[in-house]
Structure formats: C-alpha cells, structure tokens
Amino acid sequence: MPTTTDAQEMAALRALSATIGADPHLTQAAGGNTSLKAGDTLWIKASGTWLKDALTDDIMVPVAMGPLLEAVERRDPTADKPQAFAIGALNPRGLRPSIETTVHALMPQRVVLHVHCVNTISLAVQTDCEAEATRRLDGVAWAYVPYRRPGLPLAQGIAERLRPGTDVLILGNHGLVVAAETVAEAERLLYRVRSLLARPARETAIPDTAALRALARDSGYRLPAEAEAHAVALDADSCRIAEAGSLYPDHVIFLGPGSAVARPGEQVADVVARLGTDPVAILFPGAGVLMRGDASSGADAMQRCLADVTARVDITARLNYLTAAENDELVNWDAEQYRQKLNTAV
Ligand SMILES: [Zn+2]
Numbered sequence: 001m002p003t004t005t006d007a008q009e010m011a012a013l014r015a016l017s018a019t020i021g022a023d024p025h026l027t028q029a030a031g032g033n034t035s036l037k038a039g040d041t042l043w044i045k046a047s048g049t050w051l052k053d054a055l056t057d058d059i060m061v062p063v064a065m066g067p068l069l070e071a072v073e074r075r076d077p078t079a080d081k082p083q084a085f086a087i088g089a090l091n092p093r094g095l096r097p098s099i100e101t102t103v104h105a106l107m108p109q110r111v112v113l114h115v116h117c118v119n120t121i122s123l124a125v126q127t128d129c130e131a132e133a134t135r136r137l138d139g140v141a142w143a144y145v146p147y148r149r150p151g152l153p154l155a156q157g158i159a160e161r162l163r164p165g166t167d168v169l170i171l172g173n174h175g176l177v178v179a180a181e182t183v184a185e186a187e188r189l190l191y192r193v194r195s196l197l198a199r200p201a202r203e204t205a206i207p208d209t210a211a212l213r214a215l216a217r218d219s220g221y222r223l224p225a226e227a228e229a230h231a232v233a234l235d236a237d238s239c240r241i242a243e244a245g246s247l248y249p250d251h252v253i254f255l256g257p258g259s260a261v262a263r264p265g266e267q268v269a270d271v272v273a274r275l276g277t278d279p280v281a282i283l284f285p286g287a288g289v290l291m292r293g294d295a296s297s298g299a300d301a302m303q304r305c306l307a308d309v310t311a312r313v314d315i316t317a318r319l320n321y322l323t324a325a326e327n328d329e330l331v332n333w334d335a336e337q338y339r340q341k342l343n344t345a346v
Contacts, residue, residue: 010038021051028298031116040064064086064087072156082102102152120175122313126318127318137193142166204234208288215267216290219290237315239283241310244319245258245321246258246327253331255299
C-alpha cells in the first residue's frame with residue numbers, strides 16, 4: 001500500500017477533527033486536540049480554537065518538535081509555553097499551539113488524537129480506573145497516567161508511563177489519547193477504545209422547565225443551551241458526585257471549582273447570598289440547571305459534559321477529586337486564562 005502524503009493526511013485529519021469536534025461525547029468547546037507529524041514539524045490544534053471548526057477555519061499551528069522534546073527532557077519551564085516553539089514563518093496568524101502540545105510530541109506515532117471522551121472521563125475519575133480499564137482493554141497497548149496539570153507536569157507523567165508500542169493513554173481525571181501512523185488507523189482505535197470503555201448513562205426524569213423559568217425570572221440566570229445539561233440535577237447520585245468537588249480540568253476552567261447546588265426552597269438570590277458569589281451554574285435538585293446570564297458557550301458545553309460524565313460514573317466507586325491546590329493552579333494559570341479569553345470572545 002502506498003504511504004499517504006502529509007497533505008493527504010492533513011486533509012483527512014481536518015475532516016476527522018471536525019467530526020469528533022461536533023460530538024459532545026468526545027470533545028466539548030475548545031477541549032481536545034489533534035496533531036500530525038510531518039518530518040520534524042508537529043502540526044497541532046491552536047489553543048482556544050474548536051476542533052469542530054477544523055474544516056472552516058485554519059486551526060493547526062506548526063511547532064518545532066525536537067527543541068520542544070529537548071525542553072521536556074531538561075524539565076525546562078519553557079516546555080510549558082509551547083508558543084515558544086511555534087514556527088513563525090509558517091504561522092502568519094500568530095496562533096498559540098495547544099497547551100497540551102507536549103502530549104502529542106511525546107507520542108512517537110505520526111497521528112495523535114486527544115479527546116475529553118465522556119466514557120473515558122467517567123472511568124478516569126474513579127479510584128479503580130486502572131483495574132477496570134485493564135479488564136476492559138484486553139489486547140490494547142495502553143497506559144494509565146495519574147492526574148497531573150496539563151503542560152509540563154502531565155508531559156513528565158506521560159514520559160514515566162510510556163513504553164515502546166503504547167498507542168493509548170488514559171489520563172486520570174482528564175481524558176483519552178490515541179495514536180497511530182495514519183488518520184484512518186487513529187480513528188478506528190479511537191472508536192474501538194471508546195466502545196470498550198462505554199457504560200450506559202443512568203436515566204433521569206425530564207427537567208421541570210416551568211419551575212426553572214420561574215426561578216430564572218429577573219435573576220440574571222437563564223436555562224442552559226442544551227437540555228442534556230439538566231440531567232446532573234435530576235439524578236440524586238449525579239448531584240451528590242457533582243457537589244463533592246471538581247473532577248477534571250476543563251470543569252474548573254469554564255465553570256469554576258465544584259458545583260453549586262441549591263438547598264430545598266432556595267431561590268437564585270438565596271444561593272448567591274449563601275455562597276457569597278454568583279456561580280456560573282446552579283443545580284436545582286429535581287428541577288434542572290440554570291446558567292449565569294453571561295456564561296460562555298464553553299461553559300454551557302462543560303455543564304452538559306458534567307451531566308454526561310456523572311451519569312456514567314459507577315455510584316459505588318470511590319472517586320478522585322482535584323485538590324484545592326490543583327483547582328488553584330488551573331484557575332491561576334496564564335495559558336488557561338489566554339484560552340478562556342479566546343473562548344469568551346467566541
Ligand atoms: Zn485535555
């Protein structure tokens with residue numbers, strides 16, 4: 001079989017990126033990223049751009065891979081700023097490479113897909129993730145990487161776990177990475193792993209939109225963009241799981257740490273007064289979810305993601321939550337503030 005050219009692979013990657021970017025069970029908002037290695041250059045999704053726009057917008061940025069990998073090996077803090085390795089001559093719009101560029105550079109395969117797959121995340125927040133994935137991924141060359149902040153810390157965590165031939169990574173409290181020599185093989189591997197990890201969502205009652213509209217009136221809050229977001233407030237276990245803390249980075253970045261849950265009889269103003277702040281989203285158990293009026297499209301996507309993830313978590317499992325320090329390092333991280341700024345503008 002003739003080997004495909006870089007141009008053919010890039011066209012295929014853009015098409016696949018748009019497809020997986022449009023699937024809320026694989027990517028949400030600006031989350032997830034894809035890459036293609038062409039010689040010494042790594043073409044990677046730009047920070048803050050959305051995979052679903054891969055066919056209509058120029059979202060891929062070239063990065064000098066060798067120098068970036070050398071920086072990771074030296075534990076040089078510049079590896080945490082992949083824009084320092086962008087190839088300016090091929091990057092006329094001055095886009096910044098994804099903050100997860102090092103994940104892609106470390107995988108030796110030509111094509112790498114990183115997604116915030118709902119089925120993967122729901123397992124990756126459980127303390128028994130490694131044992132359960134071992135049972136499900138028989139025959140797959142995979143590795144489990146415990147949670148580290150994306151960027152240099154995660155790159156170091158991956159380097160510690162990577163073995164020759166590994167082409168699937170489950171990132172604790174984060175998501176999934178698959179890698180292959182062609183886009184078609186990477187796509188097959190992605191869907192294979194997703195189906196091996198799949199668990200059904202617990203079913204819920206329908207949201208009480210009349211009650212939510214009454215709660216929203218003159219409150220500065222509104223109904224979420226997608227009706228699926230309500231499920232987290234309609235299932236007692238999902239609500240309990242959400243209230244207990246933050247489970248993965250993009251939740252913290254777009255919605256803030258944890259989830260605000262209204263107590264019986266509370267109005268929006270009561271919740272805001274009790275918390276001393278106006279949270280991006282409020283869960284009203286048994287009714288549904290309200291979003292703050294100025295919540296970004298990324299926040300809406302992440303609120304739906306929370307419903308999709310928590311509905312699949314094993315309710316008997318112990319869960320890993322991000323610590324207060326881990327929440328803080330995400331909220332105060334320059335690279336994330338940049339990404340969120342781009343998303344607020346969308
Ligand atoms: Zn990620």
